[in-house]
Structures are given as structure tokens and as C-alpha cells.
Amino acid sequence: MAVHTSQSVAEAAGDDVARGPGRGAGRNPDKGRGMVTFRRSLSTHWYAWTMVAPVVIVIGVIIGYPLFRGIYLSMTDANERNVERSIGVNQMPATYEFVGLDNYADALTGDQFLGTLGWTLVWTVSCVSVTFLLGLGLANILNRRIAGRSFYRMMLILPWAIPGFVSVFAWRFLYNEDRGFLNRILAGGGIDAVPWLNDPTMAKISVIAVNVWLGVPFMMVALLGGLQSIDSAQYEAAEMDGANAWQRFRHITLPGLRPVSATVILLSTIWTFNMFPVIFLLTRGGPGEATQILVTQAFKFSFEISPRDFAQSSTWGVLILILLMLFAAVYRRVLRKQGDVW
């Protein structure tokens, strides 16, 4: 995820340079003289290049280096015992070996990766779809003229304003089986305590609920923006033609929201797929490994088990990257086929 967004930041930064300073090569349609124009743009806009350089270098160092290092480690058997260490008087050289694609073969043939991937997909699809539907519903409500609209808007945006880890810890207290607020309320209604985080199925539902709660404000705000950009004349015309509320929603609102929803669904899918804090802070992937998603499991390999398995962790990391890139490519293609320029 980090890699993904940051790369696009890099591209965007590059774009600025090419297009920003109006007179230069960016606008020149003549591709035959590319090298010449490039040189000229360099000498004209050297200051722009200089200003961009630090960003490019920093991104290269903090994104590029770890990325290639990770890909390299995933093809070795590196772990805590055989990597290089120098601590005080103890000097230990690296003794790990290159093993080619063995780690990938192990991950893809074993049931742990595929099992975790299965739940990760369920988690992503359910989170994104529920969040989207709730966000759409709320955005529609808030798009009407209702009393106290701005108050509701503010309240609904609240989860977004609280730092993620704070809300997750708050939820963890609410979910506590003995002392949690949720079970106190249920006890008041004469219902037995629910093992929110201690039963595998309940734990899955609980983590999804928290993630939906965290994700709805973003969806709502984005979709509300989309709704407000739809021309009200369309609704008036439809009403004149006798279209009922559902028909107006189906044929004006939904198509009108398409560009916005395509983007937010893509973004929120990628975010949810890699939503580390919710799972990690709420259940640590438990009970057992019931709520472990790919990123939390990769983290576990590299930070929680001992000896730490850097090779396997990197392998999972690279596989996650590949999966998300595939998803984004396919998604874009589908959208383009439907006529969206994105």
C-alpha cells in the first residue's frame, strides 16, 4: 500500500515538472526532437529539476531501497540467526543463502498463505461493500434539506477525525467480554454476554464492524461530493416525466456517482486489504489465527515469532504487492471498457 501510493506521488511529482513550467518540452508535440527538447528543458528549467531532486532521491531511498531489498530477501533463507549483526564486541557476518523461488513455491503450495488469502478476500469484500452501501445511504440522507444537517455531518465525520489506533483501542474496551460496555448493555436487556473477540466467528464480525465504522466517513464524504455535482435539472426533468424515487436513484444518481464510486472503491479495497491496525490492535489476528489477514501474518513472521523469519515475511509482502497490482490493473481495464477515463 505504502509503495503504491508513494509511487503515484512520484509520478505526480514528475508530471508537475514536465507540465508545470508552461513554455517547455511538456507541451511540445514534436516527439522526434525529444532528446534535444529534453536538454533544452533541462537548461531552462534546471531550478525545477533541482527542487524535485530531493523528493526523488528521498523516495528512491525510502521506497526503492526497501522494495528491492525485500524482493532480494524473499529469494534467500534470511532469518534472525543468519543475518549480519555487529553488537559491541560481537561481530557476526551474514550467512544466509540464495534459494531462488523456493519461498514462493512454499507459500503458494502450503495451505497457510491460501487460507489467509481466503479470509483476507472475505474481509476486504465485506468491509468495502458494507462501507460503500452505508456511505451511499448516509450521503443520500445528508444531501436532502433536513434539520440539523451540518450537525449530523459533523457527527458522522467524527470517526475519521479520531486517530485510528485510539478508536481501535476504544472498541477493544467496548468489546471486552466481562467489563465491556456492549455486554453491559446486553446484560441490561437480559442477554448473555457475547464473546466478541473470543469466538472465531464473532471476532470476524467484530473486526469487520470496526473497520466499517472507521471507513464510512470517507465513503460518505466522497459520495456526498459526487451527489452534489449531479445537476439538479436532471431530477426535475425526470420528475416531470413521472419517474418515481427509485427510478431517479437508479438512472440518475447511480450513473452520476460512477466516477467517484469507481475511485473510492478502488482506494478502499487497497486500504482494507492492507488494513493492519484494526486487526493487529483489536485481536492480534486471534483467536488462534481466525482474523489474521495477509499483512498481519507477514508482520508476525518478521516481528513476533522467533527466530524472526525475514525471508518468508518478504515473500508474503511481495505477493501482496503483486496481488494488489493485478487487482488495480484489472479494475482499471474493466472501467476503461465501460467508458470511464481514469
Next chain:
Amino acid sequence: MRRGITATALVATLALAATACGGDSGETGGKKASGKLSGTVTWWDTSTVGSEDKVFKKLAEGFEKKHPDVDVKYVNVPFGEAQNKFKNAAQSGSGAPDVIRSEVAWTPEFADLGYLAPLDGTAALKNDKDFLAQAAASTKYKGKTYAVPQVIDSMGLFYNEKIFKDAGVEVPKTIAELKTVSKKIKDKTGKTGLYLRGDDAYWFLSFLYGEGGDLVDAKSKSVTVDQEPGVKALKVVKDLVDSGAAKTDATDGWENMQSAFKDGKVAMMINGPWAVADTFAGKEFKDKANLGITTVPAGSKGQGAPQGGHNLAVYAGSKNLEASYAFSEYMTSAESQALVAKELSLLPTRTAVYSQPGVSDNQIVGFFKPVVDKAVERPWIPETGSLFAPLVTEYTKVLTGQTTPEKGAKTTGDQYRKLLKGWK
């Protein structure tokens, strides 16, 4: 020409970025020419916050009085995080403490990874003649000593005398008795009998030993957790939870256990001396006599509790080795141990301390000493610290019904064989 400048700037920036990471904090302490100790000693303590940490902090600060030029930095790191936190810091070479309170199982692991300074012949082991053999065992690795034993412990069954009286039951000696006692307590008082931690496999060990099993057998180099006793022990704990005799949690087990017991919501828990000070802070135990402690209930093959404890180990990369050695010696000296035993009822690792006034008449120390003497010693191999992670996953899975005891034991055994190359 201009491109030349850009290239130079690029190289310079890269060089700057590279050297920035390797900066020296510039602190070189140790012994001054006069022989006096100076510098800073950062100590990571892992004791229970709110009760034990106060005493340890005060004790650590006492070192500054003896050596005015030394600055002791006390940091409390939660026990559950300390192992990973230390490994992160030690491996990256920045942020590691000079001295860490290392659990017995972590010590050989840290030593094997090269994170600890050998202590033989240093001030840390100035007086090492009277350590209990059991306590000293975990500090040795490949013929060298890497830590100083600080406290030793084992586990017992803590119970609430008042609830027992209300229910009219006797203290259970076996797991079968525990079940009947729990049932009576539930019927008479509506409270749950036992709190069983489901998120930490250390709490499973006494059940495993009770069935005659163990995790591994270091002598014959074989994995034993997936044999008959291991499966049976998993069945026993599952049955305790399923039958309602015990309650458990997959998250926040420590806090839930302590608060449920301190508030009198459960009648029994299995715990060690490290929980005593915290338990006395609870409203149910304002009257200390209300806390009863007995040996853990016996399984079908007898009683068994794990031997645990903590050592003080010095980080190999410490900038202040001399002061760190002296600090470790001070913290584990007979006087310090006597104070800790008096204030916190933690068990000393030096034989001489047990006969001191204030220690010899401490009931909790008196109770746990024979338990520790009989406790099951774990194999002190580098992998000892790695054995719990695979076990706790399967243990929780069994308790929450995601896998069977047979499968859980087998998966754990398979993971151990991957970890211990060449073992049966």
C-alpha cells in the same frame, strides 16, 4: 556542467543519508582514570506496573547513591512486549538498554543471537557462589555465563477464602476435584470457579506436566508435545472451559484474570509470585488473609509447575559495560533480593537470603520455596524462547473450538521440528 552539479548533489545527499544513520551518540562512559564508575545505565524492567515497578524503580535509584557519577535510567517495558522490543533494538543497534530484565527462557536465546555480553570474570558475578543451581542454569550458554539470576518463581493455585467458605468447599487437589468444587461454587454463589488464561501458553504448562508430558526432551533431542500426554492435557483444559468450570479469554487475558479475581468474580486462578503484590491491591484482598495459595491441581500423572524467573543481562553493545556490570551485581545482591522479597514476596535466587529475617517469615516466600524446588526445569536451549508462539496459537484454537486437541498437538509438534533442525 550543470548536470555535473546535480550528480554531485545527488551523491552528497546519499552520503549524508547514509552517515546520518550511523551517527555516534558520543557517550563513552565506564571507568574514569580514578576508577570511579560514571555514565548512564538504562535498565529495562518488566515487572508488573502499579505494584512491583515502584519497588524496583526505587531500588534501581539506590545505585545512584552508591555511585554518584552514574545516572540510572529506569524504563518499564510491559513483559509481553519486552522480548520483541529488545530484539528489534539489539539487532538494529540503536535504542537497546544497557541492562535488561530477561525472562529465563529468553536468556539463552539472546545469548545465542549474540546480543548479550558474557559476564564471566566481570563485576556482575563478583559473588556468584550462593546462587540456587536451578536459577543459575538458565544463565549459562555454551560454557559462558550471560546473566545474573534476579528472582525465581513457579506457579500455584490462588484462591479466594471467602468464596470457598460461602460455597462450603475444600481446596481442590486434583483437576477432578477442581471441577466439582467449581460446580458447587457456581451453584451456591453464582460465581465462576477458575480463570484459565487462554492467550498465554505458559499457563498451560502445569496441565501438560500434570499429564506427564513436556514440550520437548532435550536429552534425546525429541519433540514430545504431540505425544499422548500433550493431547490429553489439551483435552483437559478444553473440558474445563466447555464444562463451565473455568472461563477464559483469547485477548487481554492478564488484565481480565487479575480484575476478575481481585473483584471476587472468580474463585481461583493459577498464578505466580509476580501476581501477589497486584492481587493484594484488589478490593477483595484488603484483608490479606482472604488470599489462599496452594499447589496447582494435579493431573492424572501428578502435580507439576514450570520453573520460571528473571535474570539481569547486559547488552553486548552497551556503551557503559563497567557500570552495567556493577548495576547487575547491585540489583541481584543479597541486600537487594532481601528487600524485594520483603516488599513484593518475590523469591530470591541466593540461598543465604532465605534465612534473613523478613524473608524467612514471609508466608508467600515460604509457600513457593518448596514449589520452586520441585518445579519442572525447562530445557535451556536457544529455542526455548521460541517454543511458546506456535503453542499458543494452537492452544487458543483448541479452546475456541477451531481445532481438535489431537490436531492442535500435532501442528505444534510439526512446527517445533521445523524450528529444531534434526530433532525427532
